Amino acid sequence: MQKRILKPLVFLLCLLPVVVLVWQLLTDRLGANPIDEVADATGEWTLRFLLITLMATPIKRLFGWGWMVRVRRMLGIFAFFYATLHLVTYLWLDQFFDWGEIWLDILDRPFITIGMLAFVLLLPLVVTSNNMMMRRLGRNWKRLHRLAYVIPLLGVVHFWWLVKADVLEPLVYGGVLALLLLLRVRRKALTGRVAGENCAS
Ligand code: HEM
Numbered sequence: 348m349q350k351r352i353l354k355p356l357v358f359l360l361c362l363l364p365v366v367v368l369v370w371q372l373l374t375d376r377l378g379a380n381p382i383d384e385v386a387d388a389t390g391e392w393t394l395r396f397l398l399i400t401l402m403a404t405p406i407k408r409l410f411g412w413g414w415m416v417r418v419r420r421m422l423g424i425f426a427f428f429y430a431t432l433h434l435v436t437y438l439w440l441d442q443f444f445d446w447g448e449i450w451l452d453i454l455d456r457p458f459i460t461i462g463m464l465a466f467v468l469l470l471p472l473v474v475t476s477n478n479m480m481m482r483r484l485g486r487n488w489k490r491l492h493r494l495a496y497v498i499p500l501l502g503v504v505h506f507w508w509l510v511k512a513d514v515l516e517p518l519v520y521g522g523v524l525a526l527l528l529l530l531r532v533r534r535k536a537l538t539g540r541v542a543g544e545n546c547a548s
Contacts, residue, residue, distance in 0.1 A: 364392045368388050392429040396422055396423075398499055400426055401527045402527065427469050471491060500524060
């Protein structure tokens with residue numbers, strides 16, 4: 348029973364931010380500049396979902412909660428979903444699909460360049476997020492999915508370069524990412540040591 352409701356429940360929870368955003372938009376609750384608000388909210392939710400996806404394994408190891416691992420793929424897909432909404436907001440509501448302007452923006456504004464890079468790097472992860480691709484790519488699948496750490500790092504830099512002075516929020520996201528990376532490196536070092544000891548004995 349619990350297992351059966353887990354995925355639909357998490358699915359609905361993941362949709363909640365976009366439902367709230369649409370409601371705020373329709374009821375005129377997004378202030379004087381609703382487009383900026385939509386861009387900010389979708390950008391932050393992208394970053395949050397990227398980090399939440401990375402938390403699944405450490406949370407299982409630290410607290411024994413395996414349920415997050417079972418929905419990890421869904422969480423990653425939702426990161427892509429919010430990134431796509433974020434990008435579409437920019438392309439459509441901010442730039443009105445003026446491809447010349449968009450191209451200049453990508454070349455001229457480093458925070459846009461790095462956001463675009465993060466989005467492009469998300470694409471191979473989404474395309475290979477299924478069992479068939481996992482089998483096909485073998486060891487390369489793991490190598491490719493290390494990008495899951497690079498993309499939020501680019502997201503943090505993108506945020507940092509956007510806000511310029513008030514860096515508290517990107518700093519918090521960066522801190523969470525640093526902690527997750529540290530846990531992963533520590534785990535790698537420990538498993539490497541155990542494997543070494545087993546070989547020696
Ligand atoms: C994985 C990819 C991305 C992540 C994680 C991300 C994340 C963010 C975050 C956290 C913000 C700031 C939100 C705030 O101020 O509260 C933001 C703002 C913004 N992002 Fe992204 N972003 C990504 C990709 C992109 C792409 C591809 C573009 C466009 C080419 C883009 C354009 C913008 C713009 C224009 C803003 C400023 C919105 C405003 O305040 O007017 N982002 N993004």
